Amino acid sequence: MKVITANFVTCAVKECKTSPTSFPLHFHDAELEMQELDFQPEFIRNVIPRIDWEGLRVTANELGFPSLPESKPEGEALGDEQTLKDLHRLLLETQVMEGKLICGNCGHEYVIKEGIANFLLPSHLV
Amino acid sequence: MSRPEDILPPDLFYNDNESRKYTTSSRIRNIQADMTNRALELLDLKSPSMILDVGCGSGLSGEILSQEAPEDGGPHTWVGMDISPSMLDVALQREVEGDLFLADIGQGIPFRPGSFDAAISISAIQWLCNAESSDVSPEGRLKRFFEGLYASLRRGGRAVCQFYPKNDIQRSMISGAAIKAGFGAGMLEDDPGTKNGKLYLVLTVGGGGLQGDIRGVVNGMDDVDVLDARKKAMEVNNARPARKGDRAWIMKKKEQMERKGKVVKHNSKYTGRKRRTAF
Numbered sequence: 328m329k330v331i332t333a334n335f336v337t338c339a340v341k342e343c344k345t346s347p348t349s350f351p352l353h354f355h356d357a358e359l360e361m362q363e364l365d366f367q368p369e370f371i372r373n374v375i376p377r378i379d380w381e382g383l384r385v386t387a388n389e390l391g392f393p394s395l396p397e398s399k400p401e402g403e404a405l406g407d408e409q410t411l412k413d414l415h416r417l418l419l420e421t422q423v424m425e426g427k428l429i430c431g432n433c434g435h436e437y438v439i440k441e442g443i444a445n446f447l448l449p450s451h452l453v
Numbered sequence: 454m455s456r457p458e459d460i461l462p463p464d465l466f467y468n469d470n471e472s473r474k475y476t477t478s479s480r481i482r483n484i485q486a487d488m489t490n491r492a493l494e495l496l497d498l499k500s501p502s503m504i505l506d507v508g509c510g511s512g513l514s515g516e517i518l519s520q521e522a523p524e525d526g527g528p529h530t531w532v533g534m535d536i537s538p539s540m541l542d543v544a545l546q547r548e549v550e551g552d553l554f555l556a557d558i559g560q561g562i563p564f565r566p567g568s569f570d571a572a573i574s575i576s577a578i579q580w581l582c583n584a585e586s587s588d589v590s591p592e593g594r595l596k597r598f599f600e601g602l603y604a605s606l607r608r609g610g611r612a613v614c615q616f617y618p619k620n621d622i623q624r625s626m627i628s629g630a631a632i633k634a635g636f637g638a639g640m641l642e643d644d645p646g647t648k649n650g651k652l653y654l655v656l657t658v659g660g661g662g663l664q665g666d667i668r669g670v671v672n673g674m675d676d677v678d679v680l681d682a683r684k685k686a687m688e689v690n691n692a693r694p695a696r697k698g699d700r701a702w703i704m705k706k707k708e709q710m711e712r713k714g715k716v717v718k719h720n721s722k723y724t725g726r727k728r729r730t731a732f
Contacts, residue, residue: 332532332552339563370501443541446556453560
């Protein structure tokens, strides 16, 4: 699972939809892998406004990345190629292959195996 | 041909064997590729986008999203959801670029509001019309799916869902659920009435300066006839039922009797009129 996806995914349990602690989901025992992908500055510029920067900082911290700047790069900063390349590396090329995602509200564990997260819920949680 | 939807639930039907067959069959691959390209044409994306692939299976459609040429607005980044572990396993072996989720779309779409630019779904959502256990209903699953999808798309986003309804009931159940969730919905049918007719549910989320429904989407496309069924549906709803004794009722009864072979007086302008008062 890419880090960008982790920034979009929330807990699937209905009760957690309204709780602010259900996002971001917290990584545990994550094993990372780098996968080279083509650099697309346009895609990064398109998607940056939708990124939850606070959530991304938490995720990056959990995955052991050096801490990100406190505020989201906007406007001028998006013209800088190095910033975009760093974001590309973090958001798209970093993949979580094994591990768990845990909801901060209900504590439900979503297991990640071979990069595929299991979001099937038992029927009593739906 | 029998419908796989009637045989088993999707996670069981697409076992290792079926998933492999599905992915290696060149006929299915061609059909899937055609439908994905058509869906992309309907989405009309101008720049590399974040796309949700609902029921991605082995990534046949996702592959096309990743390979979209830069001059057509690609390549896109996608996230796929599917309920069949075997299908996802095949996707892993084929090393698709998108992120994969093992998830049941009838349980909702677990993404933050406004995450995606667009969504596509190829031959998947008709599975929602089957309830596999007594504690869920097709209506409930469709409702959760479309509400989740509506929330996860950004304003001005679009979703194109190609599906195979079993009958008109399923067709209207699916489009009805989409409309209830807030989408501007329309159907596009390719090759209507033929054996390889394809039905696309085109959904739009308001805002972003787009014309609010499918007419805005197909605007400027060749060979598309627009049929507006809404006015007709209104007329049917507004039509007064024939009351006993009035002209429409008498005509209906006369027809019924005629069909039974009874002798019926012929119709004239006087049929069903009141007699004048005697004094």
